[in-house]
């Protein structure tokens with residue numbers, strides 16, 4: 001079994017991962033691995049292959065692998081035979097022949113995890129494929145919302161996603177995960193960062209920041225993906241119209257709505273420091289929950305493949 005994207009998953013598919021992830025946080029939300037899971041993947045190894053920078057996804061996958069008793073194999077492309085011209089496919093097939101049970105892959109090419117999934121029997125975990133999907137981020141986002149609201153699903157909640165939507169694989173996966181659990185995603189951002197109608201995102205659209213925030217039970221802010229842009233933006237204008245600081249929280253948001261962000265946060269752009277560090281921020285909870293969610297994903301997929 002692979003985890004390539006959230007698109008196509010239904011409520012039960014998503015909840016299966018989240019309910020298993022519930023085992024890996026205690027009642028105060030702290031990470032915990034119950035004794036029966038500490039050797040659940042004993043003897044297995046999982047390769048981490050990151051062709052784009054990462055902090056949260058790479059480290060939380062590595063911790064998740066270790067906490068289940070498996071062994072992480074960290075591939076550094078610059079010192080592997082890929083620099084001699086070996087393809088990723090050949091690299092994965094060779095590692096699979098050594099017994100590697102899964103590949104966690106982040107790569108700028110959208111199609112890569114899908115084509116690899118056709119070529120290897122080991123599990124492929126998409127850790128971000130260009131502007132495509134970031135399925136484990138979406139699972140940890142809905143996991144965090146579910147914990148915050150103390151509910152099993154997100155039925156009836158409005159969740160605003162604000163910023164650089166079109167370049168964001170997080171937004172794409174979040175929309176599918178939110179819909180699967182009954183929430184309504186509301187997208188907002190400058191026109192050049194918004195999807196076109198023909199892109200057919202399954203979400204409501206808000207014309208302004210205040211329109212999105214006033215309707216939202218929770219808000220997910222996004223970073224500008226400069227690495228995927230062809231044209232630069234006027235930062236002062238962006239911060240004024242789309243950034244969230246204390247005055248925006250007070251003036252435009254519902255009174256108890258939490259603020260989320262997948263990270264990395266660019267302080268002073270999409271969020272002021274006071275908001276990123278403030279009482280409504282779930283940002284560090286998201287990062288912590290990433291380990292629990294990835295433990296669940298690894299366990300479900302690798303066990304099913306065994």
Ligand code: CP
Pocket residue numbers: 053054055056057058134137262263264
């Ligand atoms: N949210 C996220 O994917 O963060 P990293 O790029 O640090 O992994």
